[in-house]
Amino acid sequence: MSLTTESARNVARVLTEAMPYIRRFRGKTVVIKYGGNAMVDEDLKSGFARDIVLMKLVGINPVVVHGGGPQIGSLLERIGKESHFVDGMRVTDSETMDVVEMVLGGLVNKEIVNLIARHGGRAVGLTGKDGDLIRARKLTITRNSPELEAPEIIDIGHVGEVASIDAGVVHMLVSGDFIPVIAPIGVGDDGHSYNINADLVAGRMAEVLNAEKLILLTGPAGQDRQAADRTGCRRCRCPDCQRHHTRRYAAEDQLCPVRRSQRRQCRPHHRRSA
Numbered sequence: 426m427s428l429t430t431e432s433a434r435n436v437a438r439v440l441t442e443a444m445p446y447i448r449r450f451r452g453k454t455v456v457i458k459y460g461g462n463a464m465v466d467e468d469l470k471s472g473f474a475r476d477i478v479l480m481k482l483v484g485i486n487p488v489v490v491h492g493g494g495p496q497i498g499s500l501l502e503r504i505g506k507e508s509h510f511v512d513g514m515r516v517t518d519s520e521t522m523d524v525v526e527m528v529l530g531g532l533v534n535k536e537i538v539n540l541i542a543r544h545g546g547r548a549v550g551l552t553g554k555d556g557d558l559i560r561a562r563k564l565t566i567t568r569n570s571p572e573l574e575a576p577e578i579i580d581i582g583h584v585g586e587v588a589s590i591d592a593g594v595v596h597m598l599v600s601g602d603f604i605p606v607i608a609p610i611g612v613g614d615d616g617h618s619y620n621i622n623a624d625l626v627a628g629r630m631a632e633v634l635n636a637e638k639l640i641l642l643t644g645p646a647g648q649d650r651q652a653a654d655r656t657g658c659r660r661c662r663c664p665d666c667q668r669h670h671t672r673r674y675a676a677e678d679q680l681c682p683v684r685r686s687q688r689r690q691c692r693p694h695h696r697r698s699a
Contacts, residue, residue, distance in 0.1 A: 451484035453637035454599070458627035459537070460492030460643045470540060473642075477604060478546035486599050489548075489606045490630055492623035492643065493533040500524055511566055514584050517620045522583040525620045526552075529608040537606050548604040553611040554618070556594030559626065561585035561611025561619040585611050585619025587629040595634065 457477070463469040480487045497515070498508050501524055509516040517525060534550040541548040553559025564586045567576040588611075598605045609626040611619045624641055631639040 447483045447485075450637060452486070454486045454488060454634050455480065455638040455640065456488045456490065456627050456631040456634065456636045458490050458492070458623050458639075458641045458643060460494065460623055463642050464491070464493070464533070465495055471544075474537070474540035474544045474546070477541055478544045481546055481602075481604055487604055488595060488599070488630065488634065488636070489537065489604065490609060490623050490627040491529075491533060491537055491606065492609070493529045496533055497525055497528045500528055511579055511581050514564065514566070514581055514622060515620065517582040517584050519583065522618055522620060525583075526610060526618060529610055529620075530554075534606060534608045541604060541606070546604055547602065548606050549598050550606045550608070551594065552608040553621070553626075557591050557612075558594055558607070559590055559609070559611035559621070560588040561613050561621060562588040563613060563619065583617060583619050585613060585621050587611065587621060587626060588613075590629055590633045592630070592633050595630075 459473060463473050477487050477489065494515070501508055501521065504524070506521065506524075515521070515525075530550075530552040534552070538548045538550045551558060553561065562585055564581065564584045566579040566581060568579065569576050595605050595607075607626070607630070609621045609623040611621050611626075613619055624643060627641065628639060630636075
């Protein structure tokens with residue numbers, strides 16, 4: 426590909442400015458949660474894959490955890506099934522779980538792997554079922570009500586949270602110069618599959634891998650500051666967490682999972698600074 430003189434100057438300038446960061450993060454692991462508008466806009470999809478490949482080429486080890494809410498919702502709509510959410514979590518019965526596995530573990534995961542390959546990278550798609558990567562437990566949501574003496578327990582079906590992560594297969598792929606692309610589906614002790622919020626999986630994965638950075642690309646473009654104020658969800662500003670700060674574009678119904686993911690990633694750094 427030929428470059429004009431002006432384009433070549435811009436490339437040289439950008440690379441010069443990036444050199445300190447390349448040296449700083451070379452050999453480090455960065456976990457990226459990929460979702461929201463970047464998964465539906467063709468230019469953003471291509472740009473995301475190109476950036477991931479570039480990170481790998483300069484010696485950074487990206488690990489991608491992806492969502493797929495819009496794609497799941499679209500397929501459910503096509504089969505005439507309405508989507509319902511509780512605290513940002515999709516209510517997932519057995520039929521919906523089949524769709525979730527088909528979309529996340531198949532369609533979306535392989536599309537991301539293919540996009541990375543088209544830009545010169547080598548990626549391997551996984552779900553939490555592969556290599557016993559993600560062990561899940563059923564997520565229970567409770568709500569306090571003044572009319573009830575005890576909290577109300579809400580059953581949202583095959584929705585889970587991360588019980589544990591065995592990152593052996595991820596380490597193997599990274600050491601083999603591959604880019605892991607992970608769909609957030611876990612397996613419970615009961616053998617059932619569970620849909621886990623990708624923000625939460627990314628946060629736990631970053632903790633287990635001792636990642637240098639956790640980046641969340643989620644929700645519609647633009648940060649809903651009013652929603653953040655209403656829910657009390659704000660970026661952690663402690664000095665030790667500043668270098669682990671999260672880029673997030675969150676809709677109101679996603680703020681709670683995003684905040685829990687940030688808190689999970691920040692926890693070990695709070696301990697180090699105590």
